Amino acid sequence: MAADRRRELEEKVYAGERLSREDGIALYESDDLAWLGRLAHHVRTTKNGDRVMFNVNRHLNLTNVCSASCAYCSFQRKPGEKDAYTMRVEEAVRKAREMEGEQLTELHIVNGLHPTLPWRYYPRVLRELKAALPGVSLKAFTATEIHWFEKISGRSADEILDELIDAGLESLTGGGAEIFDWEVRQHIVDHATHWEDWSRIHRLAHQKGLRTPATMLYGHIEQPKHRVDHVLRLRELQDETGGFVVFIPLRYQHDFVDAADGKIRNRLQARTTMATPAESLKTFAVSRLLLDNVPHLKCFWVMHGLSVAQLSLNFGVDDLDGSVVEYKITHDADHYGTPSTMHREDLLELIWDAGFRPVERNTRYEVVREYDPPVPLAQRRAQPQQVWA
Ligand code: SF4
Numbered sequence: 001m002a003a004d005r006r007r008e009l010e011e012k013v014y015a016g017e018r019l020s021r022e023d024g025i026a027l028y029e030s031d032d033l034a035w036l037g038r039l040a041h042h043v044r045t046t047k048n049g050d051r052v053m054f055n056v057n058r059h060l061n062l063t064n065v066c067s068a069s070c071a072y073c074s075f076q077r078k079p080g081e082k083d084a085y086t087m088r089v090e091e092a093v094r095k096a097r098e099m100e101g102e103q104l105t106e107l108h109i110v111n112g113l114h115p116t117l118p119w120r121y122y123p124r125v126l127r128e129l130k131a132a133l134p135g136v137s138l139k140a141f142t143a144t145e146i147h148w149f150e151k152i153s154g155r156s157a158d159e160i161l162d163e164l165i166d167a168g169l170e171s172l173t174g175g176g177a178e179i180f181d182w183e184v185r186q187h188i189v190d191h192a193t194h195w196e197d198w199s200r201i202h203r204l205a206h207q208k209g210l211r212t213p214a215t216m217l218y219g220h221i222e223q224p225k226h227r228v229d230h231v232l233r234l235r236e237l238q239d240e241t242g243g244f245v246v247f248i249p250l251r252y253q254h255d256f257v258d259a260a261d262g263k264i265r266n267r268l269q270a271r272t273t274m275a276t277p278a279e280s281l282k283t284f285a286v287s288r289l290l291l292d293n294v295p296h297l298k299c300f301w302v303m304h305g306l307s308v309a310q311l312s313l314n315f316g317v318d319d320l321d322g323s324v325v326e327y328k329i330t331h332d333a334d335h336y337g338t339p340s341t342m343h344r345e346d347l348l349e350l351i352w353d354a355g356f357r358p359v360e361r362n363t364r365y366e367v368v369r370e371y372d373p374p375v376p377l378a379q380r381r382a383q384p385q386q387v388w389a
Contacts, residue, residue: 001030013039016046019290021228027286028224033278040285040316047295048318052356053365054347057106057139057321058099062087062125066112067148068191071267072178072220072252076112082261086114089125093132100133102343106363107133109140110173113191119153119160123167130168137170137363143201144176144193151192157201161208170363172205174213174248180233181226188220188268199237206243211364213246213298218283219275220252220268227283231290238293245365246296246319249283251275251303277308281315288316296365301342310354319361320347 009023019027030036063086066076077084087095096107107129126138141149141164149160161169179185180195205212216230231247238244254266254274275283288297298319301309309320344360351358352373360368 001026001032006030006035010039013042013289016292018292021232024228024231024286024290025225027289028228028282033281033285036282036285036289037315040288041314043288043292044297044316044318050355050357051318051359052313052351052354053296053319053359053361054321054344054351055106055361055363055368056102056104056344057108058096058102058104059108059110060092060095062092062109062111063114063117064112065114067115068113068189069267070178070190071188072217074253074265079115086117089121089128092125093128096129096133096136104133104136105360105368106137106139108173109138110142110175111145113145113148117152119149119155122149123163126164126167126169138168139171139173139363140164140169142173142176143198144191146172146201147193147197148191157204161201161205161210165208165210169210171210172202172212174215174246177215177230178217179222179226179230181222181229184222184226188217195233199233202243203237203241206241211243211245213248214244214294215248215250216287217250217252219254219279220272224286227286228290231287235291235293238291242293244294246298247287247291247294248298248300248321249280249287250300251280253303277305277311280304280308281311284312284315284317306350310350313351313354313356320351 005026009019009026011017012019012023027036061075064075064077065079065084065086066073069076109125122141126140129136129138146157146160149155150157153160155163176191176193176198178189180198182194185194202212202214214234216227218227234244234247252268252272252274254269254272284297284299291297296319297317298321299309299312299317300321302321304312309317313320348358348371357373358371360371362368
């Protein structure tokens with residue numbers, strides 16, 4: 001990158017000016033990872049100090065039976081497949097109850113688009129879960145699932161959200177976003193929910209007072225310009241609603257082997273590799289720089305590994321997801337030594353060790369508890385740590 005262009009970008013970032021589409025593409029073209037990290041760390045520190053938020057949650061997948069066959073998906077099964085499953089309401093409640101002793105604050109519920117489960121099953125599950133675990137927030141369903149519920153119930157998203165909120169829903173999940181640009185989306189997504197419906201449903205949720213996450217699946221067949229486009233669509237919607245609380249870049253998983261049968265189900269595999277750690281850190285940094293109106297940036301460590309998760313805290317990330325005790329959607333198996341479970345104490349160590357201050361939050365990003373660092377880290381980390389000289 002030419003020196004004057006680099007200076008121009010630095011000046012914009014330090015002045016708090018909004019970056020353009022061209023700026024985003026130029027940042028992706030830079031091979032100076034430390035420079036990108038320094039810029040993103042400035043924004044991250046300005047917004048969130050030396051805090052790293054996390055919550056104690058559990059992922060619950062009510063069914064892996066799905067009408068769609070998205071090219072990247074290793075989770076979905078067709079009816080009758082050997083390991084296809086659908087939980088009865090009582091089973092879902094029993095599984096959730098197993099976590100009660102963990103001071104769980106959130107259940108994160110996403111599912112396949114089941115072809116025959118009736119609409120009434122979904123509010124009933126939420127109601128029963130809420131009755132069993134009244135102190136636990138229910139973050140449930142992607143916009144794709146809400147769109148599916150419109151189809152199977154004949155009701156509008158407006159009515160569906162009202163009923164789910166009445167049953168205990170506190171937030172949608174951020175999934176189903178993948179990459180919004182049709183040039184890419186048509187090759188990876190097999191359901192009917194694209195930007196128009198995804199944004200319609202999140203807008204509606206925001207109007208009803210829910211704050212929601214937004215995700216982006218990167219590192220497959222998309223190019224940096226598609227990531228920039230994705231983030232700018234979200235930025236524009238956020239200008240309108242202010243309802244997105246966190247952005248989560250999700251690293252496409254190239255080579256999940258199904259533990260049940262040893263198969264690789266991902267149909268993109270012949271055309272893809274997988275984002276390298278450097279590419280992931282760059283994606284975090286550029287996302288943080290472009291998305292100036294969303295308060296938090298999350299690293300979902302299950303998809304990145306713990307090393308990248310720690311490093312990401314210096315590339316704009318201020319939120320680490322879990323404790324996750326069971327996670328199925330992409331984590332049937334991996335080759336990266338990433339544990340599929342982690343607990344509060346593990347996360348505290350991870351965050352302190354990286355030089356930051358852990359803060360436990362709830363689904364609404366309200367502080368549940370701040371954790372003082374153990375001595376002698378207290379002196380060293382009393383101030384936001386400026387790791388980039
Ligand atoms: S990503 Fe979701 S909608 Fe697509 S096949 Fe997998 S479970 Fe179904």
